[in-house]
Amino acid sequence: MNKLLPESTPPQLDTESPAVKSLEEKLRESLAVRIQNVREPPEFSVERNTKTAVLFSGGLDCTLLARLSHELLPGDETVDLLNVAFENPRVAAAAAASSKKDKAAQVSSKELSVYESCPDRITGRAAFGELQRVCPSRNWRFVAIDIPYVETLAHRDMVKRLMRPHNTEMDLSIACALYFAARGQGTAVDSRQPDATPKPYTTPARVLLSGLGADELFAGYSRHGVAFARAGFPGLIDEIDLDVSRLGKRNLGRDNRVLAHWGRETRFPYLDEDFVSWVVQMPVWEKCGFGVPEDAVAPALDAEKKALRLVALRLGMSGVAREKKRAIQFGSRTAKMEKGRTKGTDALS
Numbered sequence: 001m002n003k004l005l006p007e008s009t010p011p012q013l014d015t016e017s018p019a020v021k022s023l024e025e026k027l028r029e030s031l032a033v034r035i036q037n038v039r040e041p042p043e044f045s046v047e048r049n050t051k052t053a054v055l056f057s058g059g060l061d062c063t064l065l066a067r068l069s070h071e072l073l074p075g076d077e078t079v080d081l082l083n084v085a086f087e088n089p090r091v092a093a094a095a096a097a098s099s100k101k102d103k104a105a106q107v108s109s110k111e112l113s114v115y116e117s118c119p120d121r122i123t124g125r126a127a128f129g130e131l132q133r134v135c136p137s138r139n140w141r142f143v144a145i146d147i148p149y150v151e152t153l154a155h156r157d158m159v160k161r162l163m164r165p166h167n168t169e170m171d172l173s174i175a176c177a178l179y180f181a182a183r184g185q186g187t188a189v190d191s192r193q194p195d196a197t198p199k200p201y202t203t204p205a206r207v208l209l210s211g212l213g214a215d216e217l218f219a220g221y222s223r224h225g226v227a228f229a230r231a232g233f234p235g236l237i238d239e240i241d242l243d244v245s246r247l248g249k250r251n252l253g254r255d256n257r258v259l260a261h262w263g264r265e266t267r268f269p270y271l272d273e274d275f276v277s278w279v280v281q282m283p284v285w286e287k288c289g290f291g292v293p294e295d296a297v298a299p300a301l302d303a304e305k306k307a308l309r310l311v312a313l314r315l316g317m318s319g320v321a322r323e324k325k326r327a328i329q330f331g332s333r334t335a336k337m338e339k340g341r342t343k344g345t346d347a348l349s
Contacts, residue, residue, distance in 0.1 A: 001241040002281045005233050010285035012293045013306055019044025019286035020310045021047065024128065026279075027311070030272035031065060032072050043204035050141065055082035055181050055266075057331050058123030060305060061220075063131070063320045064312055065269060069209070070135040078190070079138065080203045081128060084145040084181040085118035088333040115146040120331035127320055132191045134316040134336065143201060145186035148164040149337065152176060156232030162261055166254045173312070173329035175336035176272075177257045182208060182259040182266070206264050212251060213270035216243035217279045218305040219288040220325050237284050244280065279323060 013020065038051040052073065054066045069079055092114050115121060121144070128142045129270035156176070160167075163175040169326050185204035189196060219240055252271070259266040267276070285292050289303035300322055301309045317335035329335040329344075336342065 001237065001244070001250065002283055003234075003237050003241075004283050005237075006283070006285055006291070010283075010292045013286065013289060013310065015310050015314045017286070017310070020307055020314065021205045021284060023037055023279075023307050024311045024314060026275055027064070027269065028068050028071070029070050030269040030275040031209075033272075034071055034267040034269055035069055035209070038207050041204045041206045042335055048204045049076065050078045050080045050203060050205045051138060052077075052207045052209065053082050053184060053203045053213070053264075054209045055178070055324070056081035056083050056124055056127070056142075057120040057328065058060045058083070058125070058127035058320075058323070059120075059211070059326065059331075060308055060320055060323050061214035061270070062209070062319065063127045063323075064308060064315070065209050065211060066127075066131060066140075067134065067312070067315050067320075070131075070138050075137060076168055078141050079142055080141045080184070080188075080304055081124070081131075082125035082143050082145060082181050082184050082186075082203065082208070083121060084177055084186075084332050085115040085121045085148065086147045086177070086180075086333045086337075087114050087149045088335075088337050088338065089149055090312060090336055109329075115144070118331065118333050119326055120328070123323060123331070127317075127323075128191070130317055130319050132194070135216075136191075138191070140191040141188050141201075142191075143184060143203060144198065145180055145184070147180050152180075152334075152337070155179065159258065162258045163254045167348050169346045169348065170329065170335075171254060171343050172348060173334040173344070174327075175254060176334045177328045177332040178255055179261065181260045182262050184262070186262070206261065208264050208266040210259070210266050210268050211270060212255060212256070212268050213247060213276070214305060214308060214326065216240070216247055217270060217276065217287070217288065218308055219284075219303075220305040222304075222325070224288070225290065233291060236288075236290055240284065240287075244276070301330075 056062050131140050159175050159179050163171050187198035188201035224239055227235040239255050259291045287307050289306035307320040
């Protein structure tokens, strides 16, 4: 880890910064070896011409992978965007109680289903629209994966077995979202037929793309901002170093076991060895925007993962570049499904 500290205020980071241009190229190289020359899956056909699917919340990390995939894959190959949303009884009950008091909320609740109102579904559809706008020649297939509460309960024991030895409420929330997303079964709509009725669909893709690692490498969590506020650049560097060092133990094993259950291989472009080695040697102010002057061209960009946000801007994804970080368990609503005061760090009973 590069622990170099700036001697004065670091230079402004913008879309033309050499570090941002190099980052775009390095990420493209990492992605290329993971999606080019993928074999045709067993169910591959003219109508089901998908080899690669993206675990897609509509956030910065995964949408950036989808956007770069467009430049690397054959033009006639469809890319599936797997977006998962859960029925959360606590959220549904709270919404129902609120709608009884508010007539406007009643109308809103009728217009938005329990799935379509999930934060990740909203951002997913927005990012899907932006991909259509920026890459109109590509057929993007948005797969809405809706998971009723009873189905979550039916698969919960299997998810627990797959994620072992991890055993906390947060592990289960994250693992459930990944488990059902990787199954790839939902209703789909193609960008070339946006007005068509969504049809039942299961992705034939055997290669999935995950954005895991971006938050750890580029200071994407709120705790990174807290670390900088408390201890400046030394504190921020130590926090990033800690996150990167425990990725394998804390995330990767659990995620890989859960995702592989459905016979699909998940690939992690942000965790390519050469890419990680290059990123950890970057000065910290070239990864994020903490302590760096605001860019007059893009003043609304958050400091977290600013380098990646600027890459998204370079690629025409202005909406995605400004998307806030949201944990998967809250975006898909797998967290706190039952009543009670459980914490994410609580051990499962």
